[in-house]
């Protein structure tokens with residue numbers, strides 16, 4: 001078994017303070033919103049894994065197809081000795097890269113979910129003798145301090161998770177990734193592509209109701225962490241396509257007029273009947289838009305691969 005290290009870059013009370021600030025700001029604003037990172041406690045991470053196997057949820061299968069076909073080219077282009085993965089979750093697809101990066105010294109999975117990091121990191125350390133696994137509990141939207149490991153570095157951001165950031169957040173995020181890249185390093189970015197609205201909406205509103213349970217999990221998190229009295233059954237899961245912004249929105253619709261108490265914030269939040277709380281956006285992309293956003297952050301797109309059906313793209317870019 002190779003070494004497995006887990007580092008928390010932020011003290012636990014910072015996470016607590018961030019949750020309080022986000023919930024306060026999001027539920028007192030109009031319209032009400034919550035950032036998607038709070039879905040991912042242990043249960044939320046499990047539910048997300050379940051989503052990746054659903055028949056309606058094509059992004060994981062499409063991205064896996066590209067990785068299976070192109071991992072060799074990616075490895076050859078990057079020659080990475082350190083693989084950093086942002087929002088790594090189960091690290092399941094990452095194995096395609098780890099398998100072919102012959103000079104790989106250290107894998108650095110970065111996630112807010114301690115349970116996902118521990119499970120995935122320990123499994124990889126056990127499977128790959130000689131590979132150091134240094135997991136970081138961190139928020140990838142905050143300034144990241146990476147461990148001093150050998151270069152070149154490949155920073156992977158898979159799953160289309162970049163689409164969960166709003167445009168201004170994406171610009172700030174890409175600029176911070178650019179700041180992590182030295183000459184010879186590269187960014188491997190997974191982006192879900194614009195497609196038929198029905199296919200998109202089904203991917204976020206599956207027949208078995210797993211995505212609905214994932215969406216409502218944020219209410220369980222707030223109940224547990226802040227002593228709130230959300231009744232998840234008093235909200236309906238909503239997924240809709242916003243054609244102007246080219247993103248999917250997940251929302252929770254209040255089924256009745258109700259007041260939710262959040263004692264840790266000394267807050268009572270009124271919901272009107274049918275009022276909606278936005279819990280996630282998932283932007284869908286086109287190649288030109290990805291190129292432009294990367295370029296605005298000082299990154300140059302050098303390779304672009306899609307799956308056979310053109311549903312999802314992986315791109316490689318380097319610092320300009």
Ligand SMILES: C[S@@+](CC[C@H](N)C(=O)[O-])C[C@H]1O[C@@H](n2cnc3c(N)ncnc32)[C@H](O)[C@@H]1O
Pocket residue numbers: 036037040045048052060086087088089090091093110111112113116138139140141158159160161
């Ligand atoms: C959509 S899932 C993708 C997981 C995996 N990369 C994949 O492709 O299947 C998003 C992952 O990012 C993590 N995450 C979400 N927001 C985050 C943040 N602000 N900082 C760090 N991790 C975050 C979640 O815990 C989750 O594991």
